[in-house]
Amino acid sequence: MAEQHSSKGIMWATIIVAIVLIAIIYPLTVKQSTSAADAAGSNDSADVRIQPVAKFELAKAAPAAAAGPKDxxxxxxxxxxxxxxxxxxxxxxxxxxxxxxxxxxxxxxxxxxxxxxxxxxxxxxxxxxxxxxxxxxxxxxxxxxxxx
Ligand code: HEC
The missing domain is CATH 1.10.760.10 (Cytochrome c-like domain)
Incomplete structure (x- = not known):
């Protein structure tokens, strides 16, 4: 039974790593596509556009990090x-x-x-x-x- 628990842990760790990677890579792709289209002030608009993503990831990551005592x-x-x-x-x-x-x-x-x-x-x-x-x-x- 112990193996089941540890493989679950690995599964969640993998999911969290995937979410973090997406959070890092997604803003980069957004910035690239907009900077050519509207060169002036593109940084601002890109920042605005990635904001919800960044907020969403922070909101998701915080409880995981502060999850109470381990059972x-x-x-x-x-x-x-x-x-x-x-x-x-x-x-x-x-x-x-x-x-x-x-x-x-x-x-x-x-x-x-x-x-x-x-x-x-x-x-x-x-x-x-x-x-x-x-x-x-x-x-x-x-x-x-x-x-x-
Ligand atoms: C580095 C290896 C190692 C780790 C990690 C380890 N143990 Fe142990 N544990 C031992 C050894 C060796 C003994 C036997 C000690 C002896 O009787 O000299 C032992 C004995 C015990 C005993 C019996 C103690 C007694 O009074 O007879 C308990 C209870 C115990 N471990 C719980 C835990 C718990 C809970 C954890 C995790 C938080 C843990 N161990 C992590 C090596 C380890």
Whole structure:
């Protein structure tokens, strides 16, 4: 299931990149075609003509950039999965219930603490220091739903 989430992420990233590229290229094509037609003041008219496009793109881009806290699966797929999907650095794999049983036995709070402060080869917050404690807890909760 983790693969599904990450491919969705890639799909959205591709769409956003495409939108940004269109936003950059479209004004260039508009400017080229008008500058020959009305040489005088063509910059002004081109600016006016591209304005709605620029505004539209800004309006669309802003919420994406300021999208609130990331949920557990998102954090897991973008940060934790690098080790916990593959077993890299000796991390217990997310589909290895036996490896998780004794860890789950410590209780949720101990797992939150390990994930936030780091443990053994795992850096604090899995190396993503910009994530909030709650985002890390969400990722731990997500792991717990998969290992139980
Ligand atoms: C660089 C690789 C790496 C990344 C990235 C990583 N981990 Fe880990 N994780 C480990 C390793 C290695 C262990 C085993 C640590 C030990 O027991 O010595 C571990 C253990 C854990 C444990 C069990 C801790 C315990 O007390 O037994 C939890 C919970 C955990 N990771 C959650 C996360 C979460 C949540 C993320 C993402 C925010 C994450 N990990 C990212 C390598 C990683």
């Amino acid at each position: 557990g699966p998102t954090v897991f797929n973008s940060v934790c999965g690098a080790c916990h999907n593959t077993g890299a650095a000796g991390a217990p794999k997310v589909d290895d219930k036996a490896a998780w049983a004794p860890r789950v036995g410590q209780g949720k709070d101990a797992l939150y603490k390990s994930a936030i402060a780091g443990k053994g080869a795992m850096p604090p917050k899995g190396g993503a220091a910009d994530l909030s404690d709650d985002e890390i807890k969400g990722a731990v909760d997500y792991i717990l739903t998969k290992v139980k």
